[in-house]
Amino acid sequence: MKIMVAIKRVVDYAVKIRIKSDKSGVETKNVKMSMNPFCEIALEEALKIKESGFASEVVAVSMGPTQCVDTLRTSLAMGADRAIHVDAPEISLQPLSVAKILKALVLVEKPGLLILGKQAIDDDCNQTGQMVAGLLNWPQGTFASKVVLDKEKKVATVDREVDGGLETLCLDLPAVLTADLRLNQPRYATLPNIMKAKSKPIKKMTPEELKVELRSDIEVIQVTEPPKREAGVIVSSVDELVDKLKNEAHTVSFFIFEEAIFPSNMKMHYSLPKKYDDAPFIKNLMGLSGLSIREDDVGNIFGRCELVKVVNQIYQPFLQGPTLTLFLTQENMMASLVYWVQLKP
Numbered sequence: 001m002k003i004m005v006a007i008k009r010v011v012d013y014a015v016k017i018r019i020k021s022d023k024s025g026v027e028t029k030n031v032k033m034s035m036n037p038f039c040e041i042a043l044e045e046a047l048k049i050k051e052s053g054f055a056s057e058v059v060a061v062s063m064g065p066t067q068c069v070d071t072l073r074t075s076l077a078m079g080a081d082r083a084i085h086v087d088a089p090e091i092s093l094q095p096l097s098v099a100k101i102l103k104a105l106v107l108v109e110k111p112g113l114l115i116l117g118k119q120a121i122d123d124d125c126n127q128t129g130q131m132v133a134g135l136l137n138w139p140q141g142t143f144a145s146k147v148v149l150d151k152e153k154k155v156a157t158v159d160r161e162v163d164g165g166l167e168t169l170c171l172d173l174p175a176v177l178t179a180d181l182r183l184n185q186p187r188y189a190t191l192p193n194i195m196k197a198k199s200k201p202i203k204k205m206t207p208e209e210l211k212v213e214l215r216s217d218i219e220v221i222q223v224t225e226p227p228k229r230e231a232g233v234i235v236s237s238v239d240e241l242v243d244k245l246k247n248e249a250h251t252v253s254f255f256i257f258e259e260a261i262f263p264s265n266m267k268m269h270y271s272l273p274k275k276y277d278d279a280p281f282i283k284n285l286m287g288l289s290g291l292s293i294r295e296d297d298v299g300n301i302f303g304r305c306e307l308v309k310v311v312n313q314i315y316q317p318f319l320q321g322p323t324l325t326l327f328l329t330q331e332n333m334m335a336s337l338v339y340w341v342q343l344k345p
Contacts, residue, residue: 001055001112001151001173003046005080006102007062008036009071010122023222026122035071038117040078040186042179045147046115047079047187054149057081059109063101064090069202076197077189083202084109088214097214099131104210106136111174113156118143118178129178139171143180149173163287 011017011026012034018027035043046058060075062068063086072083086101106114114136119126133140141147141158145166148157154173159166161180189197207214235241283293283301294302 002057002059002109003049003055003113003115004059004061004102004106004109004111005039005043005046005075006098006114006116006128007039007043007060007068007071007075008117008120008122009033009062009064009068010036010120013037013121019223019225023224025220025223033067033071035074036117036120036122037186038119038121038179038181040117041181041183042115042117042177043075043078043080044184044186045144045177045179046113048184049113049147049149050079054151055113059084059111061086061102061105063088063093063098072202073197074189076200076202077194078187079193080200082200084205085202086205086207086210088207093214094216094218095125095127096131097212097216098128099135100212101207101210102128102132103135104212106132108210113173113175113177114138115177115179118180129176133176136174136176138174138176139169140176140178141169141171142178144177145180145182147177147183163284 010033011028012032015032018031019025020027043058043060046055049055050058058080060072060080060083062072062075062083066087068085072085076083084105086105088097088101102114114132116129116132118129129142130140141156141160143160143162144158145161146159149155150157156171156173156175156177158169158171158177160169161167161182233244235244283295287293296302
């Protein structure tokens with residue numbers, strides 16, 4: 001089986017991004033470029049599959065200007081057998097155009113598996129893998145965190161990361177996979193392999209040879225830096241903090257501290273503004289915050305996490321062991337955030 005891996009050349013992740021003076025895009029002149037980190041993970045997975053005996057060849061492909069050859073040399077130094085460079089102007093390479101080129105290359109090379117990074121760190125589109133799978137009418141396993149191949153059955157079992165945890169898919173080969181961050185740890189190219197990569201073949205092609213018309217349907221109007229974060233405010237008391245959250249930040253509609261039945265416990269409540277009184281919104285917010293979610297038969301929703309840093313910081317002098325519980329009643333759709341804090345003896 002042959003594996004094809006799509007590689008993208010991007011601004012190195014450690015470089016501080018600068019906007020062009022005319023605000024037409026990101027400055028790339030005299031800037032260090034490297035392989036997209038998610039593409040590195042995709043390539044590493046292809047190499048591991050080959051080393052395990054499930055594949056006979058790994059082909060790296062990249063689209064863009066002549067400088068992409070340097071990135072392909074890196075992929076060859078990591079272990080790819082050969083590479084294909086599709087020479088095309090970078091400005092016209094939108095996700096759909098890249099997907100069409102990949103489809104054309106797949107029809108020529110006939111790989112059993114196409115692996116891409118789930119997204120590129122420059123535009124964060126996260127579209128190409130899904131698009132090429134649709135164009136090829138191949139099954140797809142996106143955001144893959146684990147891949148297991150069955151050579152006899154010609155299927156791939158993929159664990160993919162979703163909002164609620166992990167989802168396991170069984171895909172018939174050939175298929176398209178997109179690599180997530182936790183799929184593997186990419187290897188470093190050794191000096192001997194870097195020297196060997198210089199003699200490995202890189203085939204140059206053009207979109208015209210592949211009968212692909214490049215057309216950009218997206219026009220970039222302006223690129224600007226995100227607004228600078230305002231300086232934080234130091235408050236002198238909890239009452240002042242509550243007042244600012246309520247009247248200035250408008251993050252809570254009310255905020256109450258009250259003593260619990262037992263003097264060793266304290267609980268704190270707040271409700272969300274009216275516009276957020278929606279159960280799916282709360283559940284999604286709880287999931288994104290890392291809370292474990294439980295819903296009872298009545299419709300009450302509970303979210304829980306251990307060690308709330310905010311409470312720990314505020315009450316550090318005299319509190320310990322904080323836990324957090326978020327409770328939403330179905331009747332009035334009011335969210336209450338409750339901190340149960342054990343006082344020090």
